[in-house]
Amino acid sequence: MTSSPGNVLAVARDLLREARARRWTLALLAGVTALLLLAAFGLELEVVDGALAASRFFGRPSHGGITAADVALRPLFEAVAYMVFYGGTLFGVLACADFAPALLAPGRIEHLLSLPVRRAELVLGTFLGVELLVLAGAVYGGLGLALIVAAKTGVFGWAPVAAAALGAVGFTGVYAVMMAAAMVARSAALSAAAGAVVWVAGIVAGNRAAIAPLFEPGLARAVFLALTAPLPRLSELGRHAARVANGLPLDPAQLAVQAGGTALFAAAALAVALALFERKDF
Amino acid sequence: MTPRRLLVAALALLAAAALLLSFGEREPAPTERARVDFPTHMREPEAERSERRATLTLPAPPPEAGQPAPAPQPRDPFLVGLPVKPGEPIVVFEANALRHSRLGELFVGCVLARDPRAFSGIEDELGIDPLKDLDRVAFVGDAVVVSGFFDRFKPERLERDARPEPHGDAGQLWIPEPGPEGSAARTAFALWKDQLLLASTDPEDLRRAIDQLEGRAPVPDAGIPEDMAYGEVYGIIPGAAARRFFGSDARGLGERLATVASRIEVHADATSDLAAVVRVRGEDAAGISDLARSLGAALSVARVEAQATDDRQFAELLESARVVDGEGALSLELAVPAERLEAWFQGCGPAHTAVAPAEGAPGDGGPAR
Amino acid sequence: MLAIEAKGLTKRYTGAFGRNAQDALRGLDLAIPRGAAFGLIGPNGAGKTTFVKALLGVVHPTAGEVRLLGGAPSDPRIRARVGYLPERLRLPPAWTPLEILESVSRLKGLRPRTADLLALVEDVGLAEAARRRTGGFSKGMKQRLGLAVALLGEPDLLVLDEPTDGLDPLGRVHVRSLLARALARGATLLLNSHLLAETERVCGRIGVLVKGRIVREGPLEALAPPPAAWRVRFEPGADGAALQAAGFTNGVAGAETTYRFAGPDAAALNAALDRARAAGALLAELSPEGTDLEAVYAQAVKA
Numbered sequence: 001m002t003s004s005p006g007n008v009l010a011v012a013r014d015l016l017r018e019a020r021a022r023r024w025t026l027a028l029l030a031g032v033t034a035l036l037l038l039a040a041f042g043l044e045l046e047v048v049d050g051a052l053a054a055s056r057f058f059g060r061p062s063h064g065g066i067t068a069a070d071v072a073l074r075p076l077f078e079a080v081a082y083m084v085f086y087g088g089t090l091f092g093v094l095a096c097a098d099f100a101p102a103l104l105a106p107g108r109i110e111h112l113l114s115l116p117v118r119r120a121e122l123v124l125g126t127f128l129g130v131e132l133l134v135l136a137g138a139v140y141g142g143l144g145l146a147l148i149v150a151a152k153t154g155v156f157g158w159a160p161v162a163a164a165a166l167g168a169v170g171f172t173g174v175y176a177v178m179m180a181a182a183m184v185a186r187s188a189a190l191s192a193a194a195g196a197v198v199w200v201a202g203i204v205a206g207n208r209a210a211i212a213p214l215f216e217p218g219l220a221r222a223v224f225l226a227l228t229a230p231l232p233r234l235s236e237l238g239r240h241a242a243r244v245a246n247g248l249p250l251d252p253a254q255l256a257v258q259a260g261g262t263a264l265f266a267a268a269a270l271a272v273a274l275a276l277f278e279r280k281d282f
Numbered sequence: 283m284t285p286r287r288l289l290v291a292a293l294a295l296l297a298a299a300a301l302l303l304s305f306g307e308r309e310p311a312p313t314e315r316a317r318v319d320f321p322t323h324m325r326e327p328e329a330e331r332s333e334r335r336a337t338l339t340l341p342a343p344p345p346e347a348g349q350p351a352p353a354p355q356p357r358d359p360f361l362v363g364l365p366v367k368p369g370e371p372i373v374v375f376e377a378n379a380l381r382h383s384r385l386g387e388l389f390v391g392c393v394l395a396r397d398p399r400a401f402s403g404i405e406d407e408l409g410i411d412p413l414k415d416l417d418r419v420a421f422v423g424d425a426v427v428v429s430g431f432f433d434r435f436k437p438e439r440l441e442r443d444a445r446p447e448p449h450g451d452a453g454q455l456w457i458p459e460p461g462p463e464g465s466a467a468r469t470a471f472a473l474w475k476d477q478l479l480l481a482s483t484d485p486e487d488l489r490r491a492i493d494q495l496e497g498r499a500p501v502p503d504a505g506i507p508e509d510m511a512y513g514e515v516y517g518i519i520p521g522a523a524a525r526r527f528f529g530s531d532a533r534g535l536g537e538r539l540a541t542v543a544s545r546i547e548v549h550a551d552a553t554s555d556l557a558a559v560v561r562v563r564g565e566d567a568a569g570i571s572d573l574a575r576s577l578g579a580a581l582s583v584a585r586v587e588a589q590a591t592d593d594r595q596f597a598e599l600l601e602s603a604r605v606v607d608g609e610g611a612l613s614l615e616l617a618v619p620a621e622r623l624e625a626w627f628q629g630c631g632p633a634h635t636a637v638a639p640a641e642g643a644p645g646d647g648g649p650a651r
Numbered sequence: 652m653l654a655i656e657a658k659g660l661t662k663r664y665t666g667a668f669g670r671n672a673q674d675a676l677r678g679l680d681l682a683i684p685r686g687a688a689f690g691l692i693g694p695n696g697a698g699k700t701t702f703v704k705a706l707l708g709v710v711h712p713t714a715g716e717v718r719l720l721g722g723a724p725s726d727p728r729i730r731a732r733v734g735y736l737p738e739r740l741r742l743p744p745a746w747t748p749l750e751i752l753e754s755v756s757r758l759k760g761l762r763p764r765t766a767d768l769l770a771l772v773e774d775v776g777l778a779e780a781a782r783r784r785t786g787g788f789s790k791g792m793k794q795r796l797g798l799a800v801a802l803l804g805e806p807d808l809l810v811l812d813e814p815t816d817g818l819d820p821l822g823r824v825h826v827r828s829l830l831a832r833a834l835a836r837g838a839t840l841l842l843n844s845h846l847l848a849e850t851e852r853v854c855g856r857i858g859v860l861v862k863g864r865i866v867r868e869g870p871l872e873a874l875a876p877p878p879a880a881w882r883v884r885f886e887p888g889a890d891g892a893a894l895q896a897a898g899f900t901n902g903v904a905g906a907e908t909t910y911r912f913a914g915p916d917a918a919a920l921n922a923a924l925d926r927a928r929a930a931g932a933l934l935a936e937l938s939p940e941g942t943d944l945e946a947v948y949a950q951a952v953k954a
Contacts, residue, residue: 010757014743017754021745021784065615066578066605068585078313107741111800114707114735114810115758116727120283209309230300233307242313257306264299268292275288281664281710 007117011125012132015099019133028095029137036144043076043152069155070247077245080145081163085238088138088167089174093199095137096130096175097192100182109282119277127179127270134171138164159245166237173232173262174198176269183276204228206235232262318602318617320559321551324512332508338362341497358508360418360429363478363495365487366502370423371526373517373548374506377416378430380514383552384620392630409436410479425482427491433476440471453492457485515550521564535580542569557617567610574607577614581605598622652721654808654839655683655706660715662701662863675701677863678715683856685807688830688840690854692847692948698863699843700738703812706841707735720807731759734806738813738843740797744786748772748796751785752803761804775799776825790817798826802833809833812843827853847945859951867951874947880940881912881920886933893930898923908935 019025065072103109103126112122142160150156174195181187181194204211205228215221237258243250283291324332336356345351364372380386390413393400405411410432420427437446437456444456452475458468467483474480474495480488493499506518519527521543528536539546543562550558564570581603588597602617618626660679665672675698683689693699704710706717708724722729742751752768772781775795780788785796794817801809809830815823823846830853834840844850850857857874859867867874883899885908891901898919899910912920924934 007758010754013757014754017750018743018745021743066574066607067603068578068582068600071601071603105741107737107739110704110707110709110737111735111740111742113709114730114733114737115755116731116760117758118727205303206310225304229304230296231303233303236307236310239310239313243311246314248311248313248315251311254306254308254311257302261299261303261306264295264302268295268299271288271292271295274283275285275292278283278288279285279711282704 004118004121007121008125008128011117011122012129015126015129016133018102019095019099019129024098025095025133028091029140032091032137032141032144036141036148039145040148040151043148069153070157073149073153073155073157074246076149077157077159078242080142080149081159081241081245082238084138084142084145084160084163085167085170085241088134088141088164089171089199089234091137092130092134092171093174093178093192093195096133097178097195098188099126099130100179100191101186101188104182104186104282106282113282120274123179123270123274123277127175130175131168131172134175135164135168138167157245159241162244163238163241166241169259169262170202170232170234170237172266173202173234173269176266176273180269180273180276183273183280198231199234201228202232202234204235205231206233206237206239230261230265230268232265233258237262315602316555316619318555318557318615318619319551320557320615320617321513321549322559322613324509328512332358332511335360336508338495340501357501358511359474359495360420360427360478361506361508361511362501363474363480363491364420364422364427364505365425365480365482365491365494366505367423367487368502368504369520369522371517371519371523372420372422372506373515373519374418374420374511376514377412377419377428380552381413381416383514384554385552385556385623388623388627388630392627395630407436407439409434422487424484425480425487425491428479428481429477430479431476432473432479435473435476435479437473443468444470449489450492450496450498452496453488455485455488455492510547513549514552515548515558517548519546519548521545521562535576538573538576542566542573554620555617556620556623558615560614560616561611562614563611565610570610570612571607574605574612577612578605581614595626652685653682653718654685654687654720655681655689655841656716656718657681657702657706658716660702660705660717661713662698662705662710663713674863676705676712676715679860679864681858681865681868683839683841685839686834686837687856688834688854689842689856689858690850691841691843691858691860692845692850693860694952697860699860700812702860703810703841703843706810707733731804732807734801734803734809736797736801736809736811736814738816740793740800742785742793742796742800745784747782747784748777748799749781751796752799755800755803759804763804771799771802772796774802774829776822791819791822794818795822798829802829805833805836806838808839808841810841810843813845814842815844815846815849823849847948857947859948861952867947871947880914882909882936882938882940883912883924883934884909884936885927886935889927889932890930894927894932897926897930897932899927911940 103112103122113119139161142164146157146160177198178191178195182191184190208225208228212221212225215224236254240250240255240258335358338357338359339354340357340362342352342354366372381390390401401412410416410430415431415434416428417430418428437454440446440456444458447455447457449455449472454473456471458470461468469481469483470485470488472478472480472488472492474492478495480491482488490499494501504518504520506516510516510518522540524543524546525533525536525540528539539562542564544565545563547561547563548558549561550556562570562573581600585597585600585603588594588600599616599618602615602619604615606613606615657679660676660681661674662676663672663674679698679702691699691702701710705712706719706724707730717724719729720732724730746754749765749768749772752763752771756763756768769778769781772778775798777792777795777799780792785793788796794814798811798814801811801814811830814830815826818826827849830840830842840854842850842854851871855870857868857871858865885894887908889908894910895901899912901910912923914920928934
């Protein structure tokens with residue numbers, strides 16, 4: 001019999017194969033491709049000997065000076081980084097809401113549970129497969145944009161790819177909650193709604209220091225801080241990607257805190273999902 | 283693991299996440315580099331400084347026929363007294379303001395660390411404390427004009443080699459005897475009202491400067507007007523003179539600049555970041571645009587080369603370099619953020635915190651001391 | 652050694668806040684020996700599917716104990732030796748049969764060659780559709796594929812829920828042959844089917860599940876009552892009067908060649924058949940009345 005990690009990987013692989021054949025996934029990837037084509041044909045960048053002479057988007061100047069190409073492209077890379085980060089995580093919420101409910105579909109789950117696969121392996125394998133799918137989609141979009149800009153300007157920026165990786169990290173927290181929601185009720189809509197709530201809450205949590213003063217000091221503020229304390233700091237992870245775009249150094253300690261906290265949150269949500277799944281009759 | 287244990291584990295993990303994120307996180311680090319404030323126009327403190335300095339009232343020019351006599355406009359004696367020659371560059375350093383800027387503090391600290399008597403030697407010899415008595419220094423071609431407090435000036439050193447000669451109402455010249463034929467021209471000095479100290483190899487420059495100050499000679503239009511006196515460094519370089527500033531490896535660029543540019547203005551601000559703007563004006567708009575692109579390319583290439591050769595200081599200088607092209611002029615912007623300046627001077631002398639000059643103290647346009 | 656052993660197996664379903672409790676299984680006891688072909692029959696809602704799911708760990712029993720092949724159903728090593736066909740199998744529609752079998756092989760820890768998988772696909776009658784997406788399959792084709800999945804790796808225990816559902820008569824014959832082959836190599840079969848004739852033909856042991864309990868269980872012959880009469884069909888052309896004289900009566904309207912012999916006595920029946928043959932009649936078919944599975948089922952449910 002295959003080992004546990006092997007079963008997890010086998011479940012993940014099957015999920016990716018299934019995703020490849022889904023029309024919804026293909027439609028979303030087609031959308032990303034369309035955006036890439038738009039950038040490829042719409043972004044008009046004139047580069048002279050390594051300097052960015054002018055930049056135009058749809059024929060209109062968007063940059064008023066001549067500067068080194070990589071410096072001039074920082075705002076563009078920052079915008080792309082944010083787009084890949086937030087777009088990638090949202091893509092995940094929309095594209096992957098159905099995977100956990102489909103796993104639990106009558107006729108399918110009985111068959112899977114009769115196989116020599118532990119329930120935990122099914123959950124973890126589905127989680128891993130979705131994470132890889134989202135990472136692949138985000139890297140596709142991010143790397144695609146980075147390559148398009150590189151082809152036009154000779155400047156390759158890692159910011160979009162970094163944003164894709166950070167987006168996948170942030171998405172672990174979001175999807176773990178989506179899985180737990182699917183265990184409560186087998187519904188893609190509920191799963192997507194849970195994901196959207198965590199997505200928004202994660203953005204708020206990343207700005208909690210700035211938002212907290214908006215609450216009355218005392219109970220209200222304390223409740224806000226307590227509720228947002230364990231949430232993944234999605235907007236802060238996005239800001240790390242922006243720093244890469246602007247050529248600023250990353251703070252490894254802070255990145256480790258954000259990523260570690262997100263991982264702990266995701267593990268907590270997965271533990272809830274597992275607990276619900278273990279007790280469930282099908 | 284039983285479902286109950288899983289739920290307990292979930293709670294523990296959630297608590298761990300809350301602890302790590304709440305106590306481990308710091309203030310969000312900025313995502314953009316700090317914006318540099320480039321000296322592109324005269325700001326209010328500089329305008330007030332300029333007003334305070336306008337203490338010289340020259341006779342008004344004769345009115346046009348049938349027109350009433352215009353009111354005499356007060357002028358800045360330092361700018362009036364510049365011995366400007368057509369085709370010669372003029373660069374002014376606000377020495378006192380620079381002394382109290384971040385860059386100045388770092389520079390002075392570094393110099394004193396290497397030679398504690400670097401500045402006191404000058405005071406002993408000439409009676410001028412460079413760190414306290416100087417306000418502004420201008421380089422006009424081969425001439426130098428210094429404003430400040432020179433009431434303790436010791437002319438004895440000059441009188442060893444030169445004969446004193448009064449000129450005008452308040453001027454005093456020290457003109458050296460000519461040297462042997464073929465030898466380099468000797469420097470003549472002039473002092474006007476204990477405020478301005480001038481030096482030049484051509485004594486006629488000094489006489490003309492004093493005449494300008496006392497209304498006996500017209501003030502050249504090619505000088506620096508008061509509304510251009512902003513920044514800690516400012517100046518005008520005629521286009522033809524620009525080629526002098528380019529070395530052999532950039533001679534082509536220098537020639538193009540000399541051909542296209544009629545006038546080049548320079549402004550630099552060193553109050554916190556070191557930011558410079560070089561504005562090139564010319565009649566040929568297409569030539570200016572073309573030059574803008576070439577300059578942009580040259581800067582970019584220079585930055586790449588600096589990065590490749592690990593010349594970090596130069597690369598950092600070019601980090602924010604930008605060429606803005608428009609309306610028959612181009613502006614070249616260069617900057618070094620304040621924290622980079624600190625890094626540049628790290629290890630050279632004690633760290634000082636720049637202190638803004640107090641009211642009436644040197645640096646605000648009033649008399650030094 | 653037992654393939655399946657259930658003791659006091661109970662499953663209670665409750666609604667929200669523990670209300671509306673329903674007992675699907677009530678202390679069910681069952682022991683199925685290895686190598687047996689066991690048919691589980693019962694009315695709708697008897698708990699057959701719940702029992703099958705409890706065997707495999709798909710539902711958690713409220714009380715009682717279940718052992719499969721000597722081990723716990725929760726042990727993946729035990730489940731690796733089980734082949735299961737659920738009542739309504741749903742497989743990824745975008746996959747081909749070959750891809751589905753490959754996926755299940757991986758999860759079962761098997762490493763079959765593609766040729767072996769193709770042979771299995773051919774065995775279940777899907778050779779021409781081996782590389783077609785299952786989304787376009789008919790119900791019968793999906794059922795065949797489900798059977799292939801269950802047979803993958805020659806499991807020691809086959810648990811099949813309505814395996815011939817959606818199949819035409821030839822398909823059902825084919826399935827029976829596959830099951831016979833599995834039984835011949837020593838596999839144990841648990842068959843849950845509404846089709847009593849199919850169950851009767853395949854299974855040697857029967858269990859009747861009513862209201863969560865096994866009410867009758869054992870070999871079919873032991874469960875069936877003695878025949879009240881015999882149904883006899885002769886070849887056309889037999890002398891009706893001679894047959895009646897021999898002791899046969901016309902029992903079936905509209906079937907002139909079918910007669911009835913009352914009484915369970917086999918010796919008397921044989922004597923009557925001898926007399927009929929002596930009168931020139933040729934026996935075509937002989938079957939007992941009231942001893943088939945339907946009778947067993949009806950009796951057990953009414954009890």
